[in-house]
Amino acid sequence: MNIEHLDGDAARDRFGEIEAVYAEAFPDYDLGDYRARIDRLLRTPGFEAVTVREEGVLAGFAYGAPLKGSSWWDGLEPAPPAGFTAETGRRTFAVIDLAVRPSHHGRGLGRRLLDELLAGRVEERATLATAPHEHEIQAMYRRWGWRHAGRTPGGEGETEPWFDLYVIALRSDDPEASSSR
Numbered sequence: 001m002n003i004e005h006l007d008g009d010a011a012r013d014r015f016g017e018i019e020a021v022y023a024e025a026f027p028d029y030d031l032g033d034y035r036a037r038i039d040r041l042l043r044t045p046g047f048e049a050v051t052v053r054e055e056g057v058l059a060g061f062a063y064g065a066p067l068k069g070s071s072w073w074d075g076l077e078p079a080p081p082a083g084f085t086a087e088t089g090r091r092t093f094a095v096i097d098l099a100v101r102p103s104h105h106g107r108g109l110g111r112r113l114l115d116e117l118l119a120g121r122v123e124e125r126a127t128l129a130t131a132p133h134e135h136e137i138q139a140m141y142r143r144w145g146w147r148h149a150g151r152t153p154g155g156e157g158e159t160e161p162w163f164d165l166y167v168i169a170l171r172s173d174d175p176e177a178s179s180s181r
Contacts, residue, residue: 022061024099025060061098062099147167
């Protein structure tokens, strides 16, 4: 197994491979929408990706970027406590996609990718979004220590009409970073 950390330029250079894994992992999602989202994301300061290869083949990836504003949290239900949605550009890292080829499921690659992506982050916490119907995926995140923060409406062009948001503290000295209660 070969793990590699990539910045936006390096991820752009490997985009064809990343897109192929994305298409396998999310066969019902529109690749045109994906291309537009990833093109913007790759230019975001602080973007980071982690990939894993097995026997030379890209088996999975995870990537994200720091939140620069609080729009990620717009419409969060239930309403969070005061200050929960305040963003400074260094408070929250958003995991945008985590994907493992279906042929590589069950090997712990998803957890390894996420752990690698978040290990060196300077932010207080991380967040990610899941589709409300993805019960098994949500259960997996809860087993990994993520806490449900609430549900937000998807915007125009989003892959889902609603998203369940999860958070996790990245530093042990900040236990409140992962709680919306």
